[in-house]
Amino acid sequence: MTTAVATPPQPAAVEPPPAPPEPRTLPRWAWALVVVGVWIVVWSFTKGQDTLALGAREHTDLHNEFTEFRDAVLASRDTNPIIQFTYQLGSWFTSAVEWLQRMISIPDFPRPVPQIGWIGVTAVATWVGLAVAGWRIAVLVALSFFSFGLFGYWSDSIDLLIVTFVAVSVAILVGMPLAVLLGTTNRAGASVINTVLDIFQTMPTFVYLLPIVLFFGIGASAAVVCTLIYALPPLIRIAGHGIRSVSGMTIEATDSAGQTSWQRLRKVQLPMARKTIVVGVNQTIMAALSMATIAAYVDGPGLGGPVLSALSKNDVGGAFVPGMLIVVMAVMLDRSTTAASEASEKAARGRIDLRKRRIVLAAAAVPVVVALWASRTYTDLAEFPENDLGSSIADGVNRFVDWFIDVFGGVTEWFKDLITYGLLNPMQDLLAESPWYVSAAGILALAFVFGGLRALVPAVICVYGIWFFDLWHDAMITLNMTLVGTVLVMVLALIFGVLMARSRYVDLLLRPVLDAGQTIPPFVYLIPILALFGPSRFTAILAGVIYAAPVAIKLVADGVGGVSSTTVEASRSTGATTWQEITKVQLPMARGSLVLAANQGLLYMLSMAVIGGLVGAGALGYDIVLGFSRSEEWGKGACAGITIVLIGIMIDRVARAAADKESVTHDPTRRPWWRSAMG
Amino acid sequence: MRNTRNRWRRGTRAVAAVACLALATACGGGSIDEETQANEEQAGAAGGExxxxxxxxxxxxxxxxxxxxxxxxxxxxxxxxxxxxxxxxxxxxxxxxxxxxxxxxxxxxxxxxxxxxxxxxxxxxxxxxxxxxxxxGIIGWYVPGWLAEEHPDILDYNNLNEYASEFETSESGGKGQFLGSDPSYVQFDEAIIDNLGLDFKVVFSGGEAATITAFEQAQETKDWLIGYFWEPQYIHAEVPMEQVELPPYEDGCQDDPAKVACDYPETxxxxxxxxxxxxxxxxxxxxxxxxxxxxxxxxxxxxxxxxxxxxxxxxxxxxxxxxxxxxxxxxx
Amino acid sequence: MSTVTDRHATTSASTADAALSVRHLWKIFGKGADSIIGTPDAELSRAELKEKTGCVVGVKDVSFEVAPGEVFVVMGLSGSGKSTLVRCLTRLIEPTAGEIVIEGDDVTRASQSQLRELRRNHASMVFQHFGLLPHRQVIDNVAYGLEIRGVPKKERRAKAAEVVELVGLTGYEHSYPDQLSGGMQQRVGLARALAGDPSLLLFDEPFSALDPLIRRDMQNEVIRLHHELGKTMVFITHDLAEALKLGDRILIMRDGAIVQVGTPDEIIGAPADDYVRDFTSEVPRSHVLTLKWVMHEPNGDALEGPVLQADQIVKDAARIVLDHQGPCRVMEGDKLVGVVDDEDILRVVVAEEEVKP
Structure with a gap:
């Protein structure tokens, strides 16, 4: 794509067959080995010098300047017009959330119960599910809502639903215009927007939690805003991509009819990108739910609260139950939005008998009205009756975890030692104990080897930034943990991804587990891992792997599964073994997905750096937690957050450049639009 | 016990109510209106002071x-x-x-x-x-109960170096590991270790949950562990821990964070x-x-x-x- | 050669009443394309120019005119710039230089709104890959052009229904494009172009993606529509047979430049260079050439026997000539222009047999 204008391709007819890769003296991996070799030699003479290590409570002038800036903003909060404005905004969010809460989740004084009780809410939600997506989804919705009450977290669940609803609504309101901008602007504009989105997506939430409190206050408003910030980028990115990838031929054909650009957007681009936009909304909802626990740190209403409070009592079971309800909610919303989109398409195509459907819906509305009335009349139908199910499950989980740790505690130690002494420590010695300029040179050289000049330029900028923010040593430790974690993630992704792609049963079995792994708050499984492996970098890496692996596994499975069956058939016809089929056909042809999986795995690992800080991994994660916990260290925490963003962008850009450089195949859909016009 | 039975009764009532609903007959039962009225009266009486x-x-x-x-x-x-x-x-x-x-x-x-x-x-x-x-608030250096029992001399900081190698972990870089805690808390352990010449390295657990889990596990599996802990903390009721004696706190001994070589004060x-x-x-x-x-x-x-x-x-x-x-x- | 130029002069319309007139049209892709035209670089071959400046020539100094009601075919292999050329006509691709006049209006100088007006009312296009809107029914795809003009729903649907009937899609109004075969989809594309009742229809390789039988149907459809509606058409193709079948005149392009313009028999009878000769070599000449191209001077032959017209196709005249002993007369109107005998006919037909595998 970059070279679209600079070097217009030859027309196909006169195009020579793809040139063989330039003859080079050494392949890339050999160059990389040379770089690492030189690095090790230099390291052995210089280790321990100029590592720029900073003690846990030390900070530099730069960090202090950040803290002072924050203090100045804080001091001006009564007069600062921006804060006045954001406070106003925040109070709107709060009143929207609170109004909805009084309607359906908390007592609306002087009523002892909300305006609509649980059975009414469940009935309405089920009816909506029936109306937009059919009876299967209606059953799913009914069961999900019922489980919220049954496990004892009715109000918290509904609160989370409300916060998610408000945040996602605002996200769509703000995000769609930006998505259109991203989808229609030129390449330079798009890359600027993408970089900003990268920053928002890699910036650890803890860093902006305190400023949000400063600008929007505590509680529902802060919860909505931090959810919004985290949930907005996927929508803009995916919807923008959808708009951008609307078939150029259709656009040209309709342009030739003389449409204005507004007509093009409204009648062609948006309708044709509809499916992708729905995926964007769907991902936004998932992102919003994954913020539930973080939002609880600022008293956001929802299921995050009980998770955190159970955590403070080391009550794994107590955190597990609300954690699983978040998963239930995620699955429910995910399946409903997807099914709703399919159903509306079907309806638009006249494949549904509208009259029959209206009759069904009208008939179904009768019990809904009865349920509404009943939920306003009978206490037990307004307030979910208490029961012991939730707490007995929590007890069961606690017993299981205790048993598990009893049996496996210590047995697992060898694995931790293997990874730590075999991989983690040697790499960390090299990265973090070299003088900073040696590490910097090594990183830049590797970036150049793998991605050429296109990787070198962003790498130089990011390395300079990391150095500038005075947390070099911590950054290297975090980088190292991220790399080791990504290796583990990719091992899992390859094994399970290929298995899933090759066997439908494995796929059916594993997919729900992966869905759960992706949406369950990491805090839930933190304690058992801690008990098994103690506070250590390995614990942090393991938590990160659990978080990052599902995405990578899914991507690899989809990629391998997407390899054309004719190619596989052709290879089988030559008598290839299963192993050859996987290694010589399926994996190479799914290369794009593998690169994407590695890339996403890296970024997910990086986003867990903060969680790592909570379980003894130290480094940047600790700095961020420290900045969030002690106000005089906020500047250091903010700098650590920026450093994480820089590491993320650096890895991403190098990986992308490396993938592009290696790829010789021409993706026809990626051809510049005018190329097909040249006949 | 009374509580449980009460819950059961409410549960039965819910089932009954759902059944009523299904039959679409009017049943009596807990009235929301009555409670609303009661609440209003109560609010009026309390006067909202x-x-x-x-x-x-x-x-x-x-x-x-x-x-x-x-x-x-x-x-x-x-x-x-x-x-x-x-x-x-x-x-x-x-x-x-x-x-x-x-x-x-x-x-x-x-x-x-x-x-x-x-x-x-x-x-x-x-x-x-x-x-x-x-x-x-009492802050100090703690070891799990079993350790204090088996090696009572460990409760004096002067003897810590003898055992330093026992405390080594994958994180401590060849020295004994001292488990630091949640970043929120006041901690001078790095300085204390330096200034008392102890062969330990501080590894921060990063959070209260991590520290508590570490002490629980250490007691359970008789692992060697020394770290920052405090009272009041509910876990003392479940996991025995003993405080290691450091040079006693005197006024001003913690004024310069880099030179701290004494125990934490009671807060x-x-x-x-x-x-x-x-x-x-x-x-x-x-x-x-x-x-x-x-x-x-x-x-x-x-x-x-x-x-x-x-x-x-x-x-x-x-x-x-x-x-x-x-x-x-x-x-x- | 002289015949070609003569014929050219008589058949091409003069600028004033031409439906479409293109003069010195250039399109160069790449940075700094503007500055190349007029310099010696412009004379470089495509490969040389790319080597030197990184720019690629799409259309190189093309001029032609199309008379009202004419079917004008632009032919070339892929990469010859023909699709770029047709897109320049309504500025779907901005030309780098040159002038385009459609019905007296200068397209190259038109403002955005004038351009939209042109696209809405005067020139419609049919595309190789149809470019239909997958989320709309056939009827609404056809009505799209009317919709964006602001025609009320009822009216535009009525109009669209007429056109749907015209292209033979009755009964499929409420289908979605993905429910139709390729040929039917292209009928929708055709209907969409016709719905706005434009005077000029542009076809960009409309039938290349269809299989041969369907392609033949669609070609006949175009011929029928041309007879019924008499629209001016510019038709892009890489298929010589299609060009010969449809075109009143054919423009052959190579590397962005014109190689030859002429009627089908001119192209076959007098190829401008080896390039044209090479790819016309497999065409059954007897199916294209008229007697004019095979007759000889009546030097001393007996002027009796059947009378044939000069623009009669060889294939159609062959039986008469072969049945008759001795030469037949070839007339242009009332004037005798030559005679044709068995040998003249066989030369064409036998040559064909030899070429065939």
Whole structure:
């Protein structure tokens, strides 16, 4: 794509067959080995010098300047017009959330119960599910809502639903215009927007939690805003991509009819990108739910609260139950939005008998009205009756975890030692104990080897930034943990991804587990891992792997599964073994997905750096937690957050450049639009 | 027991109600209208002298115990509307100025925050010091009970180096590991280790949960562990721990963070409140001002919450009913 | 050669009443394309120019005119710039230089709104890959052009229904494009172009993506529509047979430049260079050439026997000539222009047999 204008391709007819890769003296991996070799030699003479290590409570002038800036903003909060404005905004969010809460989740004084009780809410939600997506989804919705009450977290669940609803609504309101901008602007504009989105997506939430409190206050408003910030980028990115990838031929054909650009957007681009936009909304909802626990740190209403409070009592079971309800909610919303989109398409195509459907819906509305009335009349139908199910499950989980740790505690130690002494420590010695300029040179050289000049330029900028923010040593430790974690993630992704792609049963079995792994708050499984492996970098890496692996596994499975069956058939016809089929056909042809999986795995690992800080991994994660916990260290925490963003962008850009450089195949859909016009 | 049976009865009632619904017949049962009326009357009678009480709940159980005991007294006996807000310390203090937080019931010492928000310390005056709450924070170096039993000499810091190699872990780079704690807490361990010439390296657990899990596991599996810990903390009731003796605290020995070579002082825990709220005529102001109890009291309520798995409200109510005389003292 | 130029002069319309007139049209892709035209670089071959400046020539100094009601075919292999050329006509691709006049209006100088007006009312296009809107029914795809003009729904649907009937899609109004075969989809494309009742229809390789039988149907459809509606058409193709079948005149392009313009028999009878000769070599000449191209001077032959017209196709005349002993007369109107005998006919037919595998 970059070279679209600079070097217009030859027309196909006169195009020579793809040139063989330039003859080079050494392949890339050999160059990389040379770089690492030189690095090790230099390291052995210089280790321990100029590592720029900073003690846990030390900070530099730069960090202090950040803290002072924050203090100045804080001091001006009564007069600062921006804060006045954001406070106003925040109070709107709060009143929207609170109004909805009084309607359906908390007592609306002087009523002892909300305006609509649980059975009414469940009935309405089920009816909506029936109306937009059919009876299967209606059953799913009914069961999900019922489980919220049954496990004892009715109000918290509904609160989370409300916060998610408000945040996602605002996200769509703000995000769609930006998505259109991203989808229609030129390449330079798009890359600027993408970089900003990268920053928002890699910036650890803890860093902006305190400023949000400063600008929007505590509680529902802060919860909505931090959810919004985290949930907005996927929508803009995916919807923008959808708009951008609307078939150029259709656009040209309709342009030739003389449409204005507004007509093009409204009648062609948006309708044709509809499916992708729905995926964007769907991902936004998932992102919003994954913020539930973080939002609880600022008293956001929802299921995050009980998770955190159970955590403070080391009550794994107590955190597990609300954690699983978040998963239930995620699955429910995910399946409903997807099914709703399919159903509306079907309806638009006249494949549904509208009259029959209206009759069904009208008939179904009768019990809904009865349920509404009943939920306003009978206490037990307004307030979910208490029961012991939730707490007995929590007890069961606690017993299981205790048993598990009893049996496996210590047995697992060898694995931790293997990874730590075999991989983690040697790499960390090299990265973090070299003088900073040696590490910097090594990183830049590797970036150049793998991605050429296109990787070198962003790498130089990011390395300079990391150095500038005075947390070099911590950054290297975090980088190292991220790399080791990504290796583990990719091992899992390859094994399970290929298995899933090759066997439908494995796929059916594993997919729900992966869905759960992706949406369950990491805090839930933190304690058992801690008990098994103690506070250590390995614990942090393991938590990160659990978080990052599902995405990578899914991507690899989809990629391998997407390899054309004719190619596989052709290879089988030559008598290839299963192993050859996987290694010589399926994996190479799914290369794009593998690169994407590695890339996403890296970024997910990086986003867990903060969680790592909570379980003894130290480094940047600790700095961020420290900045969030002690106000005089906020500047250091903010700098650590920026450093994480820089590491993320650096890895991403190098990986992308490396993938592009290696790829010789021409993706026809990626051809510049005018190329097909040249006949 | 009574509780359980009650729940069952309510459960049966729900089933009955659903059944009624299915039959679409009119049944009697708990009337929401009656309760609404009762609430209205009660609100009228109470006259709203207390109003809202915004209670910050910082994320550790001891704090939760204090906050809910004060909160439940305010709610049950003064008729306040209590809003519990789960917040970290920093965020709580920021809330004083905006009216979102009225009370921080247990403060372990945040000189930097006081400097920013307390008028006497040069701050903007949004926070007011309401004095001590009776709890005493003890910070120190702890080892699990089994270790103290088997190697009693370990409780003297002079002998620590002999055992340093036993404390080595994958994280400690060849030295003994000293487990630091949650970043929120006051910690001088790196300096103490340096200045006492100990062969240890501080590894930060990063959070209270991580530290507690580490001590639990160490006691269970007889692992070697030494780390930063504190009282009051509910876990002392479950996991035996012993404090290692450091050179005793003297005034001024922790003034220069780099030169600290002594034990932590005992910290009287304090109450801070929003100035605006303190100056209001809420009847709860007096309650918070008078609130004072002991470490044992707090540990008792914390144990109700953690060991007996009671909700904080129930735990507080139980303690209140057992100790009404103490509570009466606060209400004078 | 002289015949070609003569014929050219008589058949091409003069600028004033031409439906479409293109003069010195250039399109160069790449940075700094503007500055190349007029310099010696412009004379470089495509490969040389790319080597030197990184720019690629799409259309190189093309001029032609199309008379009202004419079917004008632009032919070339892929990469010859023919699709770029047709897109320049309504500025779907901005030309780098040159002038385009459609019905007296200068397209190259038109403002955006004038351009939209042109696209809405005067020139419609049919595309190789149809470019239909997958989320709309056939009827609404056809009505799209009317919709964006602001025609009320009822009216535009009525109009669209007429056109749907015209292209033989009755009964499929409420289908979605993905429910139709390729040929039917292209009928929708055709209907969409016709719905706005434009005077000029542009076809960009409309039938290349269809299989041969369907392609033949669609070609006949175009011929039928041309007879019925008499629209001016510019038709892009890489298929010589299609060009010969449809075109009143054919423009052959190579590397962005014109190689030859002429009627089908001119192209076959007098190829401008080896390039044209090479790819016309497999065409059954007897199917294209008229007697004019095979007759000889009547030097001393007996002027009796059947009378044939000069523009009669060889294939059609062959039976008469072969049945008759001796030469037949070839007339242009009332004037005798030559005679044709068995040998003249066989030369064409036998040559064909030899070429065939």
């Amino acid at each position: 207390c109003g809202d009480l915004n209670m910050a709940v910082n994320p550790w159980v001891g704090y939760e115990a204090s906050a809910y005991v004060v909160g439940e007294v305010a709610r049950e006996q003064l008729g306040c509307t209590v809003n519990y807000k789960d917040l970290k310390e920093d965020v709580s203090w920021q809330g004083f100025g905006t009216g979102e937080v009225d009370v921080v019931i247990e403060d372990w010492g945040h000189p930097d925050l006081e400097k920013k928000f307390v008028a006497e310390k040069g701050g903007d005056g949004s926070a007011t010091d309401f004095g001590e709450n009776g709890n005493v 009287p825990l304090k109450k801070f409140v929003s100035t605006e709220w303190a100056e209001s005529d809420s009847t709860a102001v007096g309650l918070v001002q008078n609130f004072e109890w002991t470490n044992d009291d707090q540990n008792q309520v914390a144990a109700y919450i953690t060991s007996d798995k009671m909700s904080p409200e129930d735990a507080a109510a139980k303690w209140i009913s057992d100790n009404q005389d103490v509570v009466d003292g606060w209400l004078q």
